[in-house]
Amino acid sequence: MSYYPPLGFYFKVQISGAKSEDDAAFTEVSGLDMEIELEEIKEGGENGFSHRLPGRGKHGNLVLKRGILVKGSQFSNWCKSTLQDGVIGKIACKDLNIFLLDRAGRPLLTWNCTRAWPVKWSVGAFDSTRNDVAVETLEFAFQTLTRR
Structure with missing residues (x-):
């Protein structure tokens, strides 16, 4: 059975080795990006171009969003x-796994963020004129990102 293209709304986040998944439901995951920095070297006497060489790999922070949990959770306690x-x-530091799931709930793709640690925890604005869910945002720095 083909799962192309995969749906982007069926996913789960898990602390690697965690026994409980009750607090790993998030409404949005972002920051799964990688790139290689470029180093430009200008050669004396050559004005037509500069040499572009690969530098270090880099990535942004992993950002997770969800409705605020009233009761403390594993993610919340770690951030706090x-x-x-x-x-x-x-x-x-903990390893975080993000799973993109198929219709049956089996992982199609997995991203592993190694040695992650929380760098920011914020709560969205409360607005009495709107009917929105109270949202918290958890942001993590990490060492490496691997897609499997």
């Missing part, structure tokens, strides 16, 4: 302990 303790506490 890291961001409130700041540099005086120990930063616990």
Whole structure:
């Protein structure tokens, strides 16, 4: 059975090795990008072009959005302990997996963010003139991004 093109709304996020998935439901995942920096070298006497050489790989932060959970969750507790303790506490790095699922809930693609740690936790605006869900945004820095 063909799953092309895959649907972008059926996914899950999981802390690698976590036993509970009750708090891993997010409404949006972004930041799954990779690129190679370019180094430009200008050669003396050559004005027609510059040499463009590959540099280091880089990526942005992983951004997860969801409705605010009233009860503390594994993700929330991790963010809270890291961001409130700041540099005086120990930063616990964890691997995060993002799974794009097929219709039966089986992974079609997996992205692994290694040694991730929370760098930002924000809550969307409360507005009495709108009928929106209260949303929290969790942002993570990570060491490497691998697509499998």
